[in-house]
Amino acid sequence: MEYLIKQYPLDTGALEIQYIEEFFGEFPRKKTAHEIIARLRDREFLILMAEALLPDDPGVVVPVSFKVVHELQAVEAEPKLRDLVARLQDCVRFAGRKVLYSWIGGTRRDWRGQGHFRALTEESEAWAHASGFHEVVVKTKNKFYDMRGTLDQLEFDVVKYEVNAADNRESKVYLSKQLTSDVVRAHTSTRTVVYADQR
Ligand SMILES: CC(C)(COP(=O)(O)OP(=O)(O)OC[C@H]1O[C@@H](n2cnc3c(N)ncnc32)[C@H](O)[C@@H]1OP(=O)(O)O)[C@@H](O)C(=O)NCCC(=O)NCCS
Numbered sequence: 176m177e178y179l180i181k182q183y184p185l186d187t188g189a190l191e192i193q194y195i196e197e198f199f200g201e202f203p204r205k206k207t208a209h210e211i212i213a214r215l216r217d218r219e220f221l222i223l224m225a226e227a228l229l230p231d232d233p234g235v236v237v238p239v240s241f242k243v244v245h246e247l248q249a250v251e252a253e254p255k256l257r258d259l260v261a262r263l264q265d266c267v268r269f270a271g272r273k274v275l276y277s278w279i280g281g282t283r284r285d286w287r288g289q290g291h292f293r294a295l296t297e298e299s300e301a302w303a304h305a306s307g308f309h310e311v312v313v314k315t316k317n318k319f320y321d322m323r324g325t326l327d328q329l330e331f332d333v334v335k336y337e338v339n340a341a342d343n344r345e346s347k348v349y350l351s352k353q354l355t356s357d358v359v360r361a362h363t364s365t366r367t368v369v370y371a372d373q374r
Contacts, residue, residue: 178294178364179226179236183371185215188222188243191371195224195241198283201319206279211243214253214278220245221302225282225291240291242280244299244311246273259314266334267312267351275303275354277313287321294364296329301362304354312351318344326350330358 183191189208196205215222225240249269251257259276260269267274277299282292303311313331315322331350339345352358 176290176365178291178366180294180298180366180368181224181226181238181371182368183222183224184373185212185220185222187371187373189215191224191238192222192241192243192279195238195283196279196281199281202281214256215243215245218246218248219306221299223295223298225295227286227289227291230285239286240280240282240295242292242295242299243278244275244303245278246308247276247312248274262335262337263312263349266349267310272309273307275299275308275311277311290364292325293329294366297362297364298366298368300352300354301359304356304359308354310351310353312349315348315350316344317346317348323348 186208189211192206192211193208196202199205221242221244223242224238226236227239229235229237247256247260249260251260256276263269277296280292280295282289300311312334313326315326317323329352331352333348334351335347335349337347337349339347
């Protein structure tokens, strides 16, 4: 199967992400386009969406999976990112290296298990490696079993576990992957990438 991936510029991409997140019942707090733009505006980022045919109407192509990754620096101004960097201090080396944060992503329920998220992840890794990033980190929770299983298959290593004493399902898991050329060579998906226009 060949995956169709669209890469978005900031403004259009932020609106597309806001739209697709409406399809995810499991996301308690959906991101707004405003929030996405504020976070990504002054840093390197990639907004990717996989598109696929509607099974009931094969003439129609719809966005089915998305992924947003961005640069994470040792010194961050935004409180959430400052907090993240502080939590990663003991397990991710920032000095002299480019670190990528895999911020948000998912696949619409009807299209899960078809390789769309692997294709987006591999495309983001290929881009990141070519852009000089050394490592990609991601954060999830114990209770997100689909995501944990997927990150396992995608060969992310757990680098930190933060227990939530009140509810272990809410405990945070931090994972990472070194972006070596071997990782890129081991990619298995076949992808076509098109670039969306700025509106
Ligand atoms: C996690 C998620 C993104 C996976 O998307 P997907 O498009 O179904 O993933 P893919 O089909 O590309 O699968 C990638 C790999 O993960 C594996 N995988 C997918 N879902 C899995 C699951 N539930 N358990 C174990 N492995 C799984 C696949 O078998 C595949 O492995 P392979 O390529 O080695 O065969 C999707 O289930 C999702 O959006 N879940 C909700 C998101 C979420 O919980 N977010 C919480 C915030 S972190």
